[in-house]
Amino acid sequence: MDQELEQLARKLGEQLAAKGLVMTTAESCTGGWVAKALTDIAGSSGCFDRGFITYSNEAKQEMLGVSEDTLERHGAVSEETVREMTQGALDNSQANVAVSISGIAGPGGGTSEKPVGTVCLAWGRDNGELVIGTYSFKGDRDQVRRQAVITALNGVLKIID
Known part of the structure; x- marks a missing residue:
């Protein structure tokens, strides 16, 4: 893992642990990269519950409860879909903080x-707090995905602060 991602994941893990919070992820285009970044840090089992890699629309529906209507009306890449992904990740895990992409x-x-x-991206807490954003990242496939991971981790730091 590159140094920037490692430092960010380490900081997030420390903050989650200090606040007694547990995190989950619901990832599509990043294919589990956020979960990997967190679980690359020793001791992360205390602050990371599980990750959902829901690359297909069917997986979003089956694993996270994203509605077929939402996917048909707004598409998989939409704020409406990541809202439902975040809620589904919280509902189907032991976590109290979630990020979806x-x-x-x-x-x-x-x-x-x-x-x-x-x-x-959407970030949510089990207390009902929700932050959603749409971003335009530049670069090749790897660069877009990396920027999404960094944005996801930074967003979790903000929502738990």
């Missing part, structure tokens, strides 16, 4: 409305 990492798959690099 769905995006178009490229090189294909983009449209004029949602070009390559479009990534939606």
Whole structure:
């Protein structure tokens, strides 16, 4: 893991542990990278419960309870979908903090409305707090995914502060 990601994951793990919080992830375009970053840190089992890799729409529905209507009306890469992914991750885990990610990492798959690099993220707490954002990341597939992971980790730090 690169040094920036390692430092960020270590800081997040320390903050989660200090606050007695446990985290879960619901990832699509990042394929579990957020969960990997956290679990690369020794001792993370005390602050990380589980990760859901829901790459397909079916997985989003089956594992997280994302509604078919939401996916049809708004698409997998939408704030509505990541909202439901976050709630589903909280509902189906022992965690009290969640982050979800769905995006178009490229090189294909983009449209004029949602070009390559479009990534939606949501951060939620079991107390009902929810933050959602849509980002436009630049670069190749790996760069888009890495930026999404960094944004996800930083967003968790903000929501638990």
